[in-house]
Amino acid sequence: MKRIKLTVAYDGTNYHGWQVQPNGITIEGVLNQAITALTGEPAAVIGASRTDAGVHALGNIAVFDTNTKIPPEKLSYALNQYLPEDIVVQHSCEVPSAFHPRRCESRKTYVYKILNRTFPLPLNRRDCYFTYRKLDVGQMRQAAGYLVGTHDFQSFCSVHSQAETTVRTIYHLAVEKEQDLLTIQVTGSGFLYNMVRILAGTLLQVGMGERSPAEIPDILKARNRSAAGPTAPAHGLTMIGISYNILENI
């Protein structure tokens, strides 16, 4: 029995998120079906980031165990034959059987994309949040500066969260603008439920002049979801990738 790690890209538009659920098609469910169709074995992938409905990925991680004779590096090619065009395995390899994508120390990177112009662009509608309101990138960057580091992010966590602790570390939080595309890219030790979308929603308020950057320390201190801004819409969010300390040392 081998443990296989998959790097998976998907357009989340047509899925009810990552996690298998009674109603609606999910990324996890479709991956399990493809593995079973290929290997003939029952399959239950473990995902690193259980993304919400409508959220996309370039490099989410999933592991599963298999007895297949197909070489681990070839599983990506083989599985893609059984996957729809909006889910594509980008890489496959064997990992130690103890490797668990949510329990091993990691750095996750997400990007939230905002199209900021007079009218929306049809080709960007699936993976960019659109606003015609003028955004002050300088103010957003100042606000971002207060969020970097190790903080209690309870104010940036949806109340439904079951996390044991709400302390997380943000290593990097960049607000960039290229023409009319604004991106918020964040790398952290892990994120609470809806945390990146609430960060984005709060930074958007700052960009629109509805809040000042100096309010961020108070929002953090409040440890109360209602202190932060709204949860930005899911479709602007893309999970970029995850790196694991344990795998880099092998």
Place this chain on the structure above:
Amino acid sequence: MKRIKLTVAYDGTNYHGWQVQPNGITIEGVLNQAITALTGEPAAVIGASRTDAGVHALGNIAVFDTNTKIPPEKLSYALNQYLPEDIVVQHSCEVPSAFHPRRCESRKTYVYKILNRTFPLPLNRRDCYFTYRKLDVGQMRQAAGYLVGTHDFQSFCSVHSQAETTVRTIYHLAVEKEQDLLTIQVTGSGFLYNMVRILAGTLLQVGMGERSPAEIPDILKARNRSAAGPTAPAHGLTMIGISYNILENI
């Protein structure tokens, strides 16, 4: 009666191209319906570039005549209320009644996008042609150099064309690569039927090493469609924009 010029962006994925036809929904048809719904007048837009099925646009041009009291600059906002999310008017203004978007001298710019990596990316599947085959950008640029200028492009014209002359001028033809996204951007005085897609298909053959750049002058000389490469798939092509000499002088 005023003549209105619209700048229109669309995701061509779900349309049977620009031009109204008996079977299938077209960009032109949907625009006409929206104008009629807004103004109560019969509408017949004249398009600058009658793009093929699956081709996209950031700035295609359409004109129509109307007696509406809505100020020309506000028609973009008003029409977008009647348009689906994959067709969005970006700009509207009044133009001289003699202005015809296909009969006035213009420069048109198209981009052909190629995603060049081991596996396709779901979020790019609608507007990028995918190939895993290694592309030599240097060779493609050399080939592009032979195509710039005024030439008889009959070899790069689908046999269905009804054009009176097959001589066209390419002002600019750039092959750029940024990470795994390769773009072919071309600006010309006008393009023959399928010309940009045949240029892209031929440059792709050069990039793959199937032809040498030095063959391009012979392909031009042949004045025969079979001398050039294949017509690259429609979904990689986006009409970027059109500028008119006559409108710049007003």
